[in-house]
Amino acid sequence: MAVPVLASLAAPAAAQDNDGAYWLARKNQIVVTATRVATRAEDLPVTVTVKTDEQIADELVTDIRDLVRFEPGVSVQRQPARFGAALGATGRAGNESFNIRGIGGNRVLIQIDGVRVPDGFSFGAQASGRGDYVDLGLIKSVEILRGPSSALYGSDGLAGAVSFITADPADFIAGSNAVGGLARAAYGSADKEFSETVILAGRSGAWSAMAAYTRRDWQELDNKGAVGGTGSTRTLPNPQDGYSNVALARIVYDPTNGHKLRLTGEYLDTQLYTNGLTGVGPGSFGASVDRLEGWDSGDRKRVSLDWSWEGEGAIDFARVALYWQDGEDRQYTEEDRTPSADRTRLNTFENRVIGASADARADFATGAVTHRLVFGGDVSMTRQRGLRDGTVPPFGETFPTRAFPETDFTRGGLFAGDEIGIADGRLILYPALRFDFYDLSPQDDPLLPAFSGAGQDGSRLSPKFGAVWKLSDAVRLFANYATGFKAPEPGQVNQFFENLAFGYTSAPNPDLDPERSESIEGGLRFSADNISLDVTAFSARYKDFISQEVVGGSFTPADPAVYQFVNLDRARVQGAEARFEGRASSGLYATLALSYAKGNEILPDGSRVPLSTIDPLKLVVVVGYREPQSGRFGGQLIMTHSARKEASRTEGLCTPSCYRPDGFTILDATAFVRIVEGLTLRAGVFNILDRKYSWWSDVRGLASTSTVADAYTQPGRNASASLSFRF
Numbered sequence: 001m002a003v004p005v006l007a008s009l010a011a012p013a014a015a016q017d018n019d020g021a022y023w024l025a026r027k028n029q030i031v032v033t034a035t036r037v038a039t040r041a042e043d044l045p046v047t048v049t050v051k052t053d054e055q056i057a058d059e060l061v062t063d064i065r066d067l068v069r070f071e072p073g074v075s076v077q078r079q080p081a082r083f084g085a086a087l088g089a090t091g092r093a094g095n096e097s098f099n100i101r102g103i104g105g106n107r108v109l110i111q112i113d114g115v116r117v118p119d120g121f122s123f124g125a126q127a128s129g130r131g132d133y134v135d136l137g138l139i140k141s142v143e144i145l146r147g148p149s150s151a152l153y154g155s156d157g158l159a160g161a162v163s164f165i166t167a168d169p170a171d172f173i174a175g176s177n178a179v180g181g182l183a184r185a186a187y188g189s190a191d192k193e194f195s196e197t198v199i200l201a202g203r204s205g206a207w208s209a210m211a212a213y214t215r216r217d218w219q220e221l222d223n224k225g226a227v228g229g230t231g232s233t234r235t236l237p238n239p240q241d242g243y244s245n246v247a248l249a250r251i252v253y254d255p256t257n258g259h260k261l262r263l264t265g266e267y268l269d270t271q272l273y274t275n276g277l278t279g280v281g282p283g284s285f286g287a288s289v290d291r292l293e294g295w296d297s298g299d300r301k302r303v304s305l306d307w308s309w310e311g312e313g314a315i316d317f318a319r320v321a322l323y324w325q326d327g328e329d330r331q332y333t334e335e336d337r338t339p340s341a342d343r344t345r346l347n348t349f350e351n352r353v354i355g356a357s358a359d360a361r362a363d364f365a366t367g368a369v370t371h372r373l374v375f376g377g378d379v380s381m382t383r384q385r386g387l388r389d390g391t392v393p394p395f396g397e398t399f400p401t402r403a404f405p406e407t408d409f410t411r412g413g414l415f416a417g418d419e420i421g422i423a424d425g426r427l428i429l430y431p432a433l434r435f436d437f438y439d440l441s442p443q444d445d446p447l448l449p450a451f452s453g454a455g456q457d458g459s460r461l462s463p464k465f466g467a468v469w470k471l472s473d474a475v476r477l478f479a480n481y482a483t484g485f486k487a488p489e490p491g492q493v494n495q496f497f498e499n500l501a502f503g504y505t506s507a508p509n510p511d512l513d514p515e516r517s518e519s520i521e522g523g524l525r526f527s528a529d530n531i532s533l534d535v536t537a538f539s540a541r542y543k544d545f546i547s548q549e550v551v552g553g554s555f556t557p558a559d560p561a562v563y564q565f566v567n568l569d570r571a572r573v574q575g576a577e578a579r580f581e582g583r584a585s586s587g588l589y590a591t592l593a594l595s596y597a598k599g600n601e602i603l604p605d606g607s608r609v610p611l612s613t614i615d616p617l618k619l620v621v622v623v624g625y626r627e628p629q630s631g632r633f634g635g636q637l638i639m640t641h642s643a644r645k646e647a648s649r650t651e652g653l654c655t656p657s658c659y660r661p662d663g664f665t666i667l668d669a670t671a672f673v674r675i676v677e678g679l680t681l682r683a684g685v686f687n688i689l690d691r692k693y694s695w696w697s698d699v700r701g702l703a704s705t706s707t708v709a710d711a712y713t714q715p716g717r718n719a720s721a722s723l724s725f726r727f
Contacts, residue, residue, distance in 0.1 A: 022631050023583055027527065033143040033163040035417060035430060036152050036374045037361060042527045045430055045466030045480040047536050047577060049074070049144040053167070056136055058672055060684040060720040062188055062195065062216075064131045065095050067142065070638055072595030072618040073577050074144060075099045076131055077697045080223065080711045081238050082278045085292060085335035085345050086125050086394065092296070092331060094272075095131030096120060099697060100146055101540065102573045102599050102614035103159035107486055107515070109149055110134070112164045113264070115302060116156070118327035118351035121386065121491060123403040126347035128329040132270055133300045135246040137184075137197045137214030140167040146577075147519045147538065148484025151432040151464030154378070154413040158484040158517045158542070168262070169201035169208035169252055172726070178203055179727075181210075186722035190686070190715040193218035206255040212248045224692040224713035231281035235710040242272035258311040262304075269299040278711075279335075287340035293333070300327040317361040319376075326352045333390075343392035355380030370421035379412035384490050387447075396501030403497065405445040405453040407490035411438045417464075430466035430480075435459065438487040442494050453494040454510035460485050479522035488512040492546050492565040503555040506563045513567050516543045532581040538574065545569035545601075571611055573599035587628040593620045598649060610649040612700045616663075617643040635671030645696050659702040659709055664693035683721040690717040 029041045029050045041048055049071060061067050065076040076098060081091035097120055098108045110117040110130060120130045136142075142164050149157030173180035181200040187193065194217050201210035219242070225235030246268040253261040276292035283289045306321035328350040336342045359376025384407050389400040417432030437460075442453030466480035493512055498505040521538035544567040553561035575597025583589045595618050599611040624636030643663045650658035670684035687693075692713055699712045 022626070027529075027532065031143055033145050033149070033161055035419060035432075036359060036376075036415075037372055037417075037419060039419065042476065042525055042532075043428060043468055045428075045468050045478040046482075046521065047146045047523075047534065049146075051142040051144075053140050056139065056142075057184075057680075057722065057724065058682060059670060060186070060188065060682060060722060061136055062186070062193060062720075063095055063136065064098070064134060067136065068098070068144075070593070070620045070622070070640065071144070072593045072620055073101055073146065073575075073597070073615075075104075075615050075695065075697045077104070078131075078221075079698050081220070081240060081274050081276070081294075082708075082711065083127075083274075083276065083294065083333075084125060084279050085333040085343060087284065088279075089122060089125050089127035092125075092294075093120065093122070093127040093129030096127075096129040097131055098144075098160070098162050099613060099615070100144070100160035101538065101575060102597055102611055103517075103540075103542065103571075104613060106130075106156060106489065107158040109153055109157040109161040110164075111153075111161070112266075112302070113166055113304065114163075114321060114357060115304065115323050115325055115355070116353070116380070118300065118325075118329075119384070119489065121329075121349045123347075123386070123388075123491070123495070125333070125345060126331055126349070126386075126388075126403075128298075128331075128349045132244075132298060133268065133327055134164055135214055135216075135244065135268055137195065137216075138166055138199070138212045138246060138248050139164050140171060141165045147480065147521060147540070148462075148464075148482040148517050150436070150460075150462040150484040151434050151482060152415055152417060154415075154434060154436045154462070155411055155438060155460075155485060155487040155514070158486045158515055159540075166248060166250075166264070166266075167199075167210070167212075169203060169210040169250065170254075172199060172201040172210065173203050173208070182724060182726050184722055184724035186720065188718070188720040189222075190718040190720075191218045191221045206253055208252045208254065210248075210250050214244075214246045216242075216244045218242050222715040222718065223711065224716055225708075225710040227708075227710070230277045232278055233707065234278045235708050237711070238277050239275040240272060242270065244268065244270040258309050260308045262306050264302070264304045264306075266302040267299070268301075270297060272296045276333075283337065285340070287337045289335055289337055291334070291336040295332045296330065298327070298329045301325065314364075315360050315362050318358075319360070320356075320358045322356050324354050326350070341392050343390060345390040346387065347389075348387040350386070351382055351384050353380050353382040368422075368424075370425070372419040373416070374418070375414075375416040377412065377414040380410070382409040382411075383407070384409055386491075394499065396499040397497075400447055402445060402447050404491045404494045405442040405448050405451065405496070407443065407453070407494065408441045409438070409490055410441070411436070411487065413437065426470045428468045428470075430464070430468075432464040434462045436462065436485070436487075440488070440490055440493055442490070448496055450498065451494075451496045452508075453496075454508035456488065456493050456510045456512065458487070458514065460487075460514055474526055474528045476525040476527070477522075478525060480520070482519050484517040484519070486515040488514065488546060488565070492548075495548070495563075495565065497563075498560075500557050500560055503553070503557050503559075504561045504563065505553075507551070509564050509566060512546060512565060513544045515545055515567075517541065530583050530585075532579075534579045535576070536578070537576045540573045542571040542573075545571060568604060570602040571599060572602065573597055573611065573614065575599075585628060587625050587634070589622075589624050589626065591620070591622040591624075594618070609652045612650070612653050612658075613697075614649070615642075615696055616645045616649075631674075633671075633673040635669065638668045638670070639665060640668070641665045642693075642695070654701065654703045657704045659699055659704045659706055661694035661696065661699055661709070661712075664691055666691050666693060678726040680724050680726075681721070682724070683719070685717065685719050687715065687717050692716075 279292035304323035357378035413436035415434035523536035626634035
C-alpha cells in the first residue's frame with residue numbers, strides 16, 4: 001500500500017542526517033483534511049497549507065496569529081484591549097479566529113484531532129474568541145484548507161477548515177529506544193512571553209505513553225502608540241498580565257496486527273488580567289470611571305478514545321472515535337464610578353460536547369479505474385449556555401440572566417468520498433457527498449421566565465467534485481467545486497434581551513435557514529525536484545448570511561423595537577493566489593507567495609457594499625539557506641508587503657469614512673543552529689526596520705476621524721529565541 005510509504009516521507013525532519021530528506025518531505029507533504037484520506041498535497045484539487053512542528057519552531061510561532069504571519073489569504077484578528085465593563089468589547093476576544101479568503105469567525109471549521117473547537121460568541125460587552133482554545137506548544141502539524149469543507153465535515157465549513165493534529169509517543173522515540181522526549185524554553189520580547197515545554201514519551205512492547213506540558217507567561221502586546229496616561233486618548237497598550245497551562249497525556253496500544261488504540265486527555269487554561277486605563281475618566285450619564293479592571297479566564301478539557309485498524313481486504317482501514325470536551329470562557333470586570341454606584345459584570349460562555357465518529361476506507365479497482373473510497377459518519381451533542389451577571393444591572397434589566405436559553409445542539413451526518421484514478425492515475429477525480437441533520441432544543445430556563453425559546457431542526461446535502469489532470473509528472477491542472485453550510489447557532493435562533501423602559505426587545509426565529517456557500521477554484525501546479533509553483537483563481541458565493549435586524553416597533557415602551565436574527569445578506573468573493581518555491585543544491589532557497597481578493601455584500605435590494613472582512617493584497621518573499629549536508633544550521637530573511645486597502649473597497653462601511661492604514665513592507669529574519677545532536681538554538685528578529693504599521697484585519701470598522709489609530713499598530717522591532725533539546 002502507498003500510504004505508509006508516503007507517511008514515512010512526511011515524518012518530522014528534526015532528526016534527519018541527510019538534509020535531502022527534509023526537502024523531499026516538503027515536496028511530498030501529506031494532507032488528510034482535504035479528502036479524509038492521506039494524499040500528497042500536489043495531487044489535490046484544492047489549496048492546502050501544511051505547517052509541521054519543525055516549521056512552527058523555526059518561525060518562533062507562539063499562537064495562531066503567528067502561525068499565519070507569512071501565509072497570504074489567511075489572517076487572524078487581534079485588536080488592542082480597549083473594552084469597558086458594560087459597553088464595548090474591543091480586544092476582549094484575543095486571537096478571535098481564522099479568516100480564510102475574507103470569511104471568518106464561526107464560519108471556519110477548527111478542529112483538534114477531529115474534535116471541533118468551541119464556538120466564539122459576542123453579546124454587548126462580551127466577546128469570546130476561538131483562537132486561544134489552541135496552544136501550539138503540543139501540536140505536531142496544522143493543515144489549513146481553503147474553500148468550503150462541508151462535503152466531508154458538515155456544518156461550520158463554510159469558508160474553510162483548520163485541522164490541528166497532536167503528536168503520538170512514537171513521534172519522540174527514535175529507533176528501538178524505550179524513552180524519548182523534548183524540552184524547550186523560549187522568550188519573545190513583543191509581549192515579554194516566557195514559555196517552557198516538556199514532553200516525555202516511553203515505550204514497552206506494544207504499549208507506549210507520553211505526557212506533555214507547556215507553560216506560558218506574558219504581558220501586553222507592544223505597539224507604536226505614544227500617548228500614555230488614562231482615558232480614551234491613550235494609545236499605549238493597557239497593562240496586562242497573563243499565563244496559561246496546557247497538558248496532554250496519551251496512552252497507545254499498538255500491536256503488530258494493524259490495530260491501534262489511543263486514550264487521550266487534554267487540559268488547557270488561560271488567565272489574563274487587564275488594567276483598563278483607557279476606560280478611566282468621564283463615562284456615560286454623567287458618571288466618572290475611577291477604576292476599570294478585567295479578569296478573563298478560559299479552559300478547555302478533552303477526553304477521547306479512538307481505535308483504528310489497517311490491513312488487507314475489502315476494507316483496508318477503519319477508525320472509530322468517542323470524545324467528550326468542555327470549553328468555557330469567563331469574563332469578569334470591576335468598575336469604580338463617581339458619583340454613580342460601582343458595578344461589576346460577569347459574562348460566561350460554555351460549550352460542552354459529547355460525540356462519536358466512524359470512518360472506513362476501501363481501495364479497489366474496477367477494470368483500469370482505481371478507487372480509494374472513504375465513508376463514514378459522525379454525531380455530536382453540544383450543550384451551549386451563557387450567563388450575564390453582576391451588580392447594578394442596566395435600568396429595566398435583572399441579573400442574573402442569559403443572552404439565550406440553555407440549548408442542546410445536536411449535529412450529525414453521513415458522508416462518502418472517492419479518489420478515482422483513470423488512465424494510470426493521469427486523471428484523478430474527487431467526488432464527495434454528505435447528508436447532515438441538526439436540531440436545536442432550548443431548555444425551559446428559570447433565568448428567562450418571560451421567554452419561551454423556539455426549537456429548530458433541519459437537514460442539508462453538501463456535494464463536492466474535484467479533478468486533477470497530470471499533463472506530465474511535473475505539471476498538473478486542477479479544478480474543484482465545493483459547497484458549504486453553517487447551521488444557525490443557539491444564540492441566533494433564540495437570542496433574548498428585553499428592556500421595555502428603553503423600548504426594545506428581541507424575538508426568536510425558528511425559521512432561520514443555514515448559511516450556504518458555493519465555491520469554484522482552479523489552477524496550475526508545477527512540482528519538480530528544485531521548483532514548485534501553484535497558481536489558483538477562485539470565486540465563492542455565500543447565501544443566507546445571518547444578520548440581526550430591527551423587524552418592527554418604534555423604540556417606545558408602548559411599542560418596543562423588535563430585534564431578530566434573519567437570513568438577509570449574500571456575498572461574493574473572487575481572488576487569486578500564487579506560491580513559488582525554488583531550492584538549489586547549495587542550500588539556498590527562495591519562496592514567493594501572493595494573495596489578492598475582492599468581494600461584495602449583496603443587500604436584499606440588490607445594492608452592493610464592499611465586504612470589509614477581506615484583507616488587501618499581501619506578498620511574502622523569503623530568501624533562505626539550509627546547510628545542505630545535514631541541515632545543521634540555516635536561516636531566512638522574510639519580506640512581507642501588505643497593500644493599502646483600496647478606498648473604493650471601504651465605501652459605505654464607516655462614518656464618515658474608514659481609516660485605511662498605509663501600505664507597508666516589513667523585514668523579519670530567523671535562524672537556527674543544531675549545537676550538538678538534539679540541541680537546537682533558534683532566534684528571530686521581527687520588524688527589523690522598526691516600521692509603524694497596522695493590519696487591516698485589526699482596524700476594520702475604525703473611522704478615519706479616529707484619534708487613537710496608533711493603538712492598533714503592531715510591535716516595533718522585537719526579538720524571539722528558543723532552545724530545545726530532543727532526547
